[in-house]
Amino acid sequence: MDIMLERDSNTVVFGEDVGYFGGVFRCTAGLQKKYGTHRVFDSPIAEGGILATAVGMGVYGLRPVVEIQFADYIYPAFDQLVSEAARLRYRSGGEFWAPITVRSPCGGGIFGGQTHSQSPEAIFTHVCGLKTVIPSNPYDAKGLLIAAIEDDDPVVFFEPKRIYNGPFEGYHDRPLVPWSKHDLGEVPEGYYRIDLGKANIVRAGSEVTVLAYGTMVHVALAGVAEAGVDAEVIDLRSLAPLDIDCIVASVKKTGRCVIVHEATRTGGFGAELSAQVQENCFMHLEAQIVRVAGWDTPYPHAFEWEYFPGPERVKRAIMTVMENWGDRGLDGTRQRARPTAHSRQPGLQLKGSNNGTLRIQAAGRGRRHRRERDRRMAGQGRRCGQGRPAAGRHAHRQGLGGDFLAGVRQDHRAVRQCRRHGRRRRTAGDPRSRGRRYAGGR
C-alpha cells in the first residue's frame, strides 16, 4: 500500500480504524502520517457504505483500497460488491468501472469465534466480475496486493490473519517460527508484482497433487511431510482467475488430487476445484478427489482445533487417495489387486517408509509412460508461477503498508478478543489468553 500510495496519487486507503491508528492488525500503520488524511482515513462502521463510496470514488477516477476489518463483516457490503462493483463495467457497456481492492483478514486459528474466523472466499468466486486473491506468505502478499491495486477490475484480497506473523502449520501446541526467521519472510524492498491467476508449485512431487491456498498451504506441506509421500503442493494464490492449466498439468502427472481449505466444505471452493479437476483429468485419475475442509458448522470457539483442518487430516486424506493406488486403470479395468486390508490402515504402510515409493515404482511401465507423455504434452516445466527472484535485503517490514507482520506481533496466539461480542473479554478458560488483548475493540 505504501508503494502504491507513493506511485499513484489516485490511490486512497480507507476503512474502519485504518487511519490514525493504522488498523487493528496494524497493516496501515504509519500511512496516514506519511500521506495525510486525504489519502488514508478512517471510515464509519458501515461496510456497505465503505464499498459504496469506494465505487463512487472508483467511478470518479480514484483507485480505492478499502479494508473490511474482518471477512466476517463483509456481508453488509455484499450488494455493493456483487450488484455494483462487479457488474458496473458490464452493465454500462464498458463506460464505468471501479478499480477497487477490498482487503480483509480471513480465516481462523486465532480463537476468534464464529465472527472473527470465517473464510468466505467461495462466495466471491461465484460472482462474475470479481477477482479473489489469497496469499500465503509475505513475499506473495506484497506482489499480489500491488497487482490487485493496479488491476482495473475489483479484487477481493483476503489476508489469512493466522499467518500475519508466521507460517502456521496447524500445530497449535508448538512454538511458531516468525516470518523474520523464515525464508518466505524475506520481502524485497520496492516495487514488484505477481500477476493474478498464476499458481505457485511450492513443493514439486509425483504421487499426489495437493491444492491449497492461504494458511492451508503451510498445513498441507506439514501434512505431506507427515504422510511421507512425494506430493506436489500447489498454492493457488488467486482463486479467480484460477490457474487451471497448472492444476490440470499437475493432476494429470500425479493422478491424484487432495484439496485443502479452511472454509466449510459444502459449496466451498473445493467443490469447484473438484469439478474442474474431474472435468479435465477424469481419465488420469487413479483415485477419488478428496477434500479436507472446515466442517459444515459455524466456527466453534472452544473447539478451535477440532474444527481447524490440521496436518493430521491432510495426511489422512493423502492416505485415502494413496490407498486406492492401482485400483483403476485408464481403460477402467482393475489393474492390480486392491491393497490388503493391512496396507489400507492409514499411516501403517506408507508413513515415513519407502513402501509407498516402492509401490509406485512397481506401478509398471504403462503408467510411467503415461506420465512422461503427459509431461511432454503439458509442455511446461515444474513451476507454473514465476519463481521467486533472489531475495533482496531482508526487509519484511517494507511489505504492506509498513508492517505486514506486526499485526499480531504481541503473540501469535493473540486476537482472541472478540470485538463485537466480547469487548475487553478474555477467552474464558483459556489460560494462554490471560493478559493478552489484541489492539482493537470499539
Place this chain on the structure above:
Amino acid sequence: MSSKQPLRLHVPEPKARPGESPDFSDIVIPPVGSLRRPPSDEPDHSMREHAFGMIRVLDENGVAVGEWDPKLPPETLIKGLRAMLLTRIYDERMMRVQRQGKTSFYMKCTGEEAVAVAQALALDDGDMLFPSYRQQGLLIARDWSLVDMMCQVYNNTKDRLKGRQLPIMYSVKEAGFFSISGNLGTQFPQAVGWAMASALKGDTRIAASWVGDGTTAEADFHYALTFATVYQAPVILNVVNNQWAISSFQGFAGGEQTTFAARAVGYGLPGLRVDGNDFLAVYAATQWAAERARSNNGPTLIEFYTYRAAPHSTSDDPSAYRPEEESARWPLGDPINRLKQHLIAIGIWDEEKHTALAAELDEFVRAAQKEAESYGTLGVKPASAASMFEDVFKEVPQHLIRQRQELGV
C-alpha cells in the same frame, strides 16, 4: 388477572383503496412563500422548519411568491417547460411501443417531470448525476439524444449498452449520467463517494443522487447520509416522495410519522421539503443546495413532495391498489400545467404557443422513433453473441474465452 394491555401491531394502511374516494385530508399544504430562504451557509439546526414545512413558489394563479422565487430568465423557464413536455411525450410514445411489443418494459415519470428537469437545469453540466430509474428528465434536460435513449429501450444495434440492460436503465458517461441500477438505493452512497473524491482532489464539481420514498428504508440511504455528514461531502441527496413504491404507500417507509426531509435532522444535515410539482421551487431548492455544496458547506437532503401519476412500470396496474381518480385529484396539481400557467401569467406564453410546442415535440419524438427503429427493435441482436463475454473484466479471461468457444461464437 394481568392488568397489562395486550399489544397491538400497527400495519400502515393508505387512506383510500380502489372503489373509494381519494382522501388527501391528512396532507397539510402550507401556503406559498411561507418559508424564508436562509443563506446557503446557514447551520442546519437553525433551519429545521424547512424539513417539516414546504418550499413553494407558484401559487394557484401561477404567480411566483416569496423569497424562494429563483427569478429565472424567460429562456430558462421556456427551456424547462419544453424539456418537461418532451419528457412526457417521450414517455407516452415509449409506453405505446411497449404495448406494441417493440420493447419489453418501460417506466414513465408522468407527474414528476419537474423534479428531474428543474434539477438538471439548476446544476452545472459537469456535475455528476446518480439517478434512480425515474429521472429520464435529467438526460432530456441535458439535451441528450432521444434516439440514443430509444436505442437502449429497444436493445437494438445502436444500443450503447449492447443489449445487456433492461430498457430505461440508461448509462451515459458523456452526459454525466451514471449507470442506473435495478437494486434500489445503491447509487445514493456511491454519489457520496464520488463527491468525496471530487473534494479530496480539489475539483469544483458536485454530485447529486435520487431515490424514491420507498428506498429510504434501504440501508444504502442511511450509509449515504452518514458518509455525507461525516465527510461533509459536496452532494445533493434527493428523495422523490411520489407517494407510492409499486403498491406500497409511503407509510411503509415511515412516512406516516414524519417527513422524509426530517431524516436529515438526525444526521445534522439541512433538510428541505419541497413542492415537487412546482418547477420554480424545485429549481430554487436545488440551486440553494448546490451553492451550499460548492462553497464547502456540505450536503443537503431534499424531499420532493409529488405524486406518481403513472403506473410503477408497464408491468404494473395501479387500479388494483389505489383509487383511479387519485392522480387527477392530487392537490399539488400537474407540474407542466403549473409552469405553463406561470409563463402565461408573466406574459411570455399562451395557449397557441403551447399547442404549437406540443405539436413540434410530438413530431420530434416521432422522427426520433423512426430513426431509432431503423436500427431495430427488441428481438434484433444488438451485437454478436460473443460480445456478451466482454466487459465482465477489462480483459476477457481464459475461462470466458473457453466458455465463448463452448457456445460456438
